[in-house]
Amino acid sequence: MSVIVIVMVALLLVLLAVVAIVALPSARSRSGRLSHRTRRADRRADRDARRSLGSGPGPGAEIALSRRVPLPARGTTTVPARGASQPPALNEAPSPDAVGVTRRQFFNRSLLVGLGLGASAFGASSMAFLWAPQNKAGFGGKINVGTTAAAQAAFAKKQPLYSATAKTYMVPYPKADLPKAKKIAAYTAPIIAGMEAGYVALYQRCVHLGCRVPWCDSSQWFECPCHGSKYNRVGEKKAGPAPRGLDRFVFEVSGGNIIVDTGNLVLGPPIGTNTTQQTAEGPFCV
Secondary structure: OHHHHHHHHHHHHHHHHHHHHHHOOOOOOOOOOOOHHHHHHHHHHHHHHHHHHHOOOOHHHHHHHHHOOOOOOOOOOOOOOOOOOOOOOOOOOOOHHHHOOOHHHHHHHHHHHHHHHHHHHHHHHHHHHHHOOOOOOOEOEEEEEEEHHHHHHHHHOOOOEEEOOOOEEEEEOOHHHHHHHOOOOOOOHHHHHHHHOOEEEEEOEOOOOOOEOOEEOOOOEEEOOOOOOEEOOOOOEEEOOOOEOOOEEEEEEEOOEEEEEEEEEEOOOEOOOOOOOOOOOOOOOO
């Protein structure tokens, strides 16, 4: 509902801006004005005429006097005699109401309206993205990856419990190795709590370049097919270009179900961490 309100307010603001730009007349309309060059030439002619009048009669004075046209007094009308030369018509600026919107004004206002629409759409999209409620049903929220019974059945087959929705491998952690794990600073309290429950939730993404790391049944390790990074059963880095062990998620066991919080990611342990001392148990897959 909040997203709809935001979009409606943004559209209303855009509509008001369009009405204000198009309906209001331009305060500095230049329709009918003389150009700067013409006005400068007229001022130069008037200046030459004054100089000629001040220096006495002569050819320049006659020319200057011929350029100066007497204007009728305010409130009177002057009808020139038949056959007399007509004075030049004054170049008066037409009324803005008569001229309307010029082509330049139309294009300028159209450009402003287009920019306003684009900025408003971008702003509304940004606010909707920032204020929209996050979807907690899929990846990024808490996901039920299975029951503890399903996990133990997979472990009995020497395989991890995999959840495609959570992009997570659930693997067993030997309780005998907990004292060594507690000495690793990268294993935070929530990760240690999961190990005490007997599990580790490993993110399937390789920390090198992000490839999905499959499980190798023969070596009992995780082996990346992209560049050969290898991790032992609990995700500690053993070989390849990976800069650390596999990242892992915080989880909880509730009512026999394993709930993985895919929005709570913990970085993997540094190179050299080997708390379980597990070696490859067979040929490598990669």
